Amino acid sequence: MNERKGHQSISFGEEVYIISGASVVGKKEGEGPLGPCFDEVEKDPLAGAKTWEQAESTLQHRAAVRAIEKAGIKNTDLRMIFAGDLLAQCTASAYNLAQLDVPVYGLFGACSTMGEALSLAAMAVAGGFGEYVMALTSSHFASAEKEFRFPLAYGSQRPLSASWTVTGSGACVLAGEKSGARITGITTGKIVDFGLKDSLNMGACMAPAACDTICTNLQDFSRQPEDYDKIITGDLGSVGQQILFDLLEKQGYDIQRQHLDCGMLIFDDAVQDTHAGGSGCGCSAAVFTAYVLPKIVSGEWKRVLFLPTGALMSKVSFAEGQTVPGIAQAVVVEHVPQEN
Amino acid sequence: MDYINAFWVGGLICALAQILLDKTKLMPGRIMVILVCTGAVLSAFRVYDGFADFAGAGATVPLIGFGHLLYQGVRDAVDESGLLGLFMGGLTASATGISAALIFGYLASLIFRPKMKD
Amino acid sequence: MTDNGKNEQTAKKYEKYVKKVTPTHSLPLNMAKAFLVGGLICVLGQYILNTAETMGLGQEEAGSWCSLILIFLSVLLTGLNVYPKLAKFAGAGTLVPITGFANSVAAPAIEYQKEGQVFGIGCKIFTIAGPVILYGVLSSWILGVVYYVMQLWR
Numbered sequence: 001m002n003e004r005k006g007h008q009s010i011s012f013g014e015e016v017y018i019i020s021g022a023s024v025v026g027k028k029e030g031e032g033p034l035g036p037c038f039d040e041v042e043k044d045p046l047a048g049a050k051t052w053e054q055a056e057s058t059l060q061h062r063a064a065v066r067a068i069e070k071a072g073i074k075n076t077d078l079r080m081i082f083a084g085d086l087l088a089q090c091t092a093s094a095y096n097l098a099q100l101d102v103p104v105y106g107l108f109g110a111c112s113t114m115g116e117a118l119s120l121a122a123m124a125v126a127g128g129f130g131e132y133v134m135a136l137t138s139s140h141f142a143s144a145e146k147e148f149r150f151p152l153a154y155g156s157q158r159p160l161s162a163s164w165t166v167t168g169s170g171a172c173v174l175a176g177e178k179s180g181a182r183i184t185g186i187t188t189g190k191i192v193d194f195g196l197k198d199s200l201n202m203g204a205c206m207a208p209a210a211c212d213t214i215c216t217n218l219q220d221f222s223r224q225p226e227d228y229d230k231i232i233t234g235d236l237g238s239v240g241q242q243i244l245f246d247l248l249e250k251q252g253y254d255i256q257r258q259h260l261d262c263g264m265l266i267f268d269d270a271v272q273d274t275h276a277g278g279s280g281c282g283c284s285a286a287v288f289t290a291y292v293l294p295k296i297v298s299g300e301w302k303r304v305l306f307l308p309t310g311a312l313m314s315k316v317s318f319a320e321g322q323t324v325p326g327i328a329q330a331v332v333v334e335h336v337p338q339e340n
Numbered sequence: 341m342d343y344i345n346a347f348w349v350g351g352l353i354c355a356l357a358q359i360l361l362d363k364t365k366l367m368p369g370r371i372m373v374i375l376v377c378t379g380a381v382l383s384a385f386r387v388y389d390g391f392a393d394f395a396g397a398g399a400t401v402p403l404i405g406f407g408h409l410l411y412q413g414v415r416d417a418v419d420e421s422g423l424l425g426l427f428m429g430g431l432t433a434s435a436t437g438i439s440a441a442l443i444f445g446y447l448a449s450l451i452f453r454p455k456m457k458d
Numbered sequence: 459m460t461d462n463g464k465n466e467q468t469a470k471k472y473e474k475y476v477k478k479v480t481p482t483h484s485l486p487l488n489m490a491k492a493f494l495v496g497g498l499i500c501v502l503g504q505y506i507l508n509t510a511e512t513m514g515l516g517q518e519e520a521g522s523w524c525s526l527i528l529i530f531l532s533v534l535l536t537g538l539n540v541y542p543k544l545a546k547f548a549g550a551g552t553l554v555p556i557t558g559f560a561n562s563v564a565a566p567a568i569e570y571q572k573e574g575q576v577f578g579i580g581c582k583i584f585t586i587a588g589p590v591i592l593y594g595v596l597s598s599w600i601l602g603v604v605y606y607v608m609q610l611w612r
Contacts, residue, residue: 141456152457152565153541153569154561156546157488161480243479342504343504347501351496351500354550355489355493358492359489368558372586384601384604396507397524401528402554411597411601418602426599429598441560444564448534449567
């Protein structure tokens with residue numbers, strides 16, 4: 001039976017499985033340490049489209065189609081899709097989903113959107129509201145730079161705390177039918193704002209939210225960090241990771257042995273000059289589907305806490321001198337031994 | 341000699357601006373605005389004339405030189421046409437730079453496509 | 459444990475802590491790079507000035523040619539995607555000279571061509587150049603007013 005845990009968590013008694021995951025990324029991501037793991041590496045930054053925004057839509061579309069194929073279903077089998085991206089008003093998702101012809105909920109959770117999408121999709125399946133439900137997100141370096149920072153040809157120096165927006169998309173199909181990875185619970189994140197205003201240090205803006213969600217998850221499920229093989233954050237980067245460790249230590253938790261960060265996994269800063277790590281809602285989605293999910297299915301990791309993190313700011317809030325609040329949405333994914 | 345002066349003066353202005361860039365949260369656009377306004381002020385206090393003679397391009401190529409150009413234009417125009425000169429001189433003096441940037445910038449948009457960073 | 463940042467003191471404390479753990483570029487190194495590249499751009503400017511003057515042009519005309527050529531080169535290098543790479547190395551060294559101004563005009567013009575001639579290129583070309591021109595004109599106007607009043611006084 002499904003059960004509410006604490007104030008922010010849900011334990012799924014009903015069985016929710018991730019029956020497929022697919023990822024499509026850009027060239028730089030393909031050259032990174034996880035390069036061989038991705039389903040597709042698109043070398044053309046425009047992906048054959050005319051604009052960066054359309055390119056992002058295209059990547060998202062390919063990821064969605066691949067996830068549908070891998071699940072062995074048709075797109076019409078999907079009851080609904082939870083999708084989001086980083087563009088204003090989530091247009092990358094809108095133009096992609098217009099082609100897919102499937103009922104849709106559009107989401108915005110900044111870089112945490114994959115956590116949000118997986119949580120809602122899991123609730124939909126566990127509640128019996130959909131036999132097949134998809135979680136889908138994307139981001140694109142160029143469209144994000146254009147949206148949030150400078151035109152690409154503008155000369156500027158990036159601080160070492162800056163992250164590199166991942167060009168890529170990840171999609172998961174969730175269903176009640178058995179597979180190697182089961183979502184057993186979620187913890188909905190609260191918005192946490194420590195008053196930081198530096199949008200070029202997003203790791204520091206999001207780390208307090210990650211800390212909050214991790215602590216809440218551990219308390220709600222009465223677990224210790226050791227109960228997870230891995231605790232995987234979305235895109236805190238190297239700076240955010242250090243801060244997360246420090247903040248958790250104050251709460252009496254040490255997760256240094258379990259912790260991985262998708263942003264730090266996807267790029268090799270020493271070679272790729274990305275600084276703190278990758279970011280964007282395509283980052284956690286692509287790393288989860290290409291790297292984390294296969295390890296859970298194979299049983300290398302038995303139980304994983306996956307929590308994409310988001311920095312909730314806009315161009316306007318930045319211009320008006322507002323702080324950058326953070327959020328982290330956690331999903332518990334467990335290995336399921338195959339019967340035969 | 342003029343090359344050496346241009347080098348170290350121009351370089352020094354850039355190095356000082358780098359402090360602003362690294363130590364404050366000022367966006368590059370703001371630093372450009374600060375430089376231009378600073379140039380106008382320095383020019384108004386007559387600091388610039390001797391400075392430009394000494395450093396040559398080291399004083400005129402950095403954006404503070406742009407501010408100097410603007411103020412100098414205003415001052416000369418005021419001398420020539422009085423009150424009206426206040427509204428004429430600045431843009432007249434800086435016309436080449438502004439027009440060149442806009443025209444070449446526009447032409448660039450016809451020729452070049454945005455490129456991905458790697 | 460959540461502190462919603464309403465407490466300014468904790469916000470300050472957190473900011474201070476973040477500053478401590480966040481790595482930064484070496485300032486002296488960055489300054490040296492800015493010095494080198496910025497200085498070299500000025501030397502190039504000086505070369506144009508000198509050449510123009512040996513061709514018999516007056517100081518003002520020589521200065522205009524200097525701006526014109528530097529701006530042309532900067533726009534060209536921006537279009538060829540060289541200027542942003544140079545800027546990554548040089549920082550203020552490529553921002554401060556007039557070439558930085560030209561880059562700030564050309565970069566949005568190239569990026570926003572997809573959004574149309576008028577509201578794409580037309581508006582966005584001024585994203586960074588606009589404020590520079592506005593405040594340059596305004597500050598020189600204010601100082602000019604002071605100069606004008608002082609002239610009346612005499």
